[in-house]
Amino acid sequence: MTLKATILASVAAVAMPVAATAADLTLRFGHVGNPGSLFEASANAFAECANGKLGDRAEVQTFGASQLGKDRELLQKLKLGQVHFSLPSSVMSSVAPEFGVFEMPYIVQDRDHMRRIQAELGDVFQEAALGQGYRIIGYFENGFRHITNNTRPINTPDDLQGIKLRTPNGEWRVKMFQQYGANPTPMAFSEVFTALQTNVIDGQENPYAQIASAKFQEVQKYLSITGHVYTPGYVLVAESQWQKWPEDVRADLEACGAETQDFVYAHATKLETDLLDVIREAGVAVNEADNQAFIDASAAIYEEFATSVDGGAELIERIQTLASGS
Template sequence: MKMLKLAGALLVSASLTAPLAAKELKFGHVGAPGSLFAASAEHFAEVANAKLPDGWSVAVFGSSQLGKDKELLQKLKLGTVDFALPSSVMSSVAPEFGLFEMPYLVKDREHMKRIEAEIVWPQIAPAAEAQGYKVLALWENGFRNITNNVRPITTPADLDGVKLRTPNGEWRVKMFQSYGANPTPMAFSEVFVALQTGVIDGQENPLAQIASAKFQEVQTYLSMTGHVYTPAYVTVSANHFGKLPEAVQAALTEAARESQSFVYETAAQMDVDLLEQLKAGGMEVNEADKQAFIEASASIYAAFAEEVEGGQEMVDAAIALGAGS
């Protein structure tokens, strides 16, 4: 009997210390084929698969196949999905991510790199980890613009009464309410049908999301507001990722961070190419009065400073890092 107990104990001990068996790691995202998310995740998988030890691989599942953003975040914690690429929804995970909901905060990608180094890694990434998530790298969703079927949007007053889809995040809702719109949070995968059926009048997204989701087929006006720049976060479960072999963790982290240059270059080119594509597709494009939007945004900055601990300091630091951009 003692020998059986000893053998059982040894088996349990071995199972606790044995390295995880090699497997396919699932990367879920909400982007459609041809989107920046799709290009980014597929490039990462290619880089990661070249670095990973034998038997390990990354497989990408786009178009919300594995779930919408909030579902993907839940599945990370359950361990049924290994990577997700959330963007605006992260402000619902930790309030510090609301920094990137502040309108006209990020000037360009060089400015974003400085914010990443000075603010994201020291302050915002640890806030995600406190909630059970680990951010491996910063990629991009992009500069957001408004499409709708009511009128061209030149100033905030033009948004009066417009039913506008937003991501699930309190700051985007507050921002568009302050501009006079009627914001409606909705999962990205539901937006096309909602636009097509008139449930909503419009939405706001980077050009890469607008074009790949074919919103030009159900929207008349594209207004180049550039009101918010949204990073995308290569996100894993802190718990499950930490259980992977160290060589696997290192390969995945390196691949995620190395992919940022590809993401930024691809995003910049898409901004040029897709604008022409959307014009050719029949959308009426207009430039917005960005100064009018900036002046209308003071209340959002004030609310963020008041409601988020250290919010004013983060905003001040981010703005200061924009000098010279």
């Protein structure tokens, strides 16, 4: 063997073990959040936590702005193993009926209330997810939702009469806005800006973090602060994929799901102030809606959920009881 061949063989012998052990488990985290969104910050914080714990055993990579697919596509890709984590929110009500309870107007009062719901009822939602082949490894958030549109300020449900309003793909959000008198139009988040810009729809409803990061303030005249729904975000994996990963990797990922929640809630709270200013400064007229008028108009939605979803009445009651911390 020549000297050159000997050196090359030695280099290869040294390099091979490194390549075999250097994060050959790559885990892709796909979400629909745009740059600057709460989803982006949340997914990146989770990845930072996970990669710090995992070392060279695995690496979490994040892909936002629907690069790996829209919400429904991501749910399918999880089961196919093409994506390893997603961050769905409202769309979970179409995965399992129990998640529809978070579509009930004003049912979640604040983040402390959500923490109590997670602590007391987390098993209910985990079982619902597992029944559809998914596992929740963390609770983040999409946030408190508000209405923007180009027609008029929304003070009461009557002001929504006839307004073409984009909603996520979830039956209860559609039913809620039909009850209020709007013309709800389910649509993927990535399509909303163009639909607003071209007047295909009049308005939409989202938390400030999604409104501002998607630049809806550039194509909307009015923001009405309704806070009508609080949507959790779920760090979701496919159970079939999850069971294939090493136990120590799963333990670290679950730990990061829990640890990142504090960052998500703190960051979301800050964005609620900062981004409302951004939206105002863009020239959008802002008004405080009459929340009680919306609550009064929501009784039929609660009744339908309670009677049509197995265990729905009890789930509503338990969540409402937790509002006071009792």
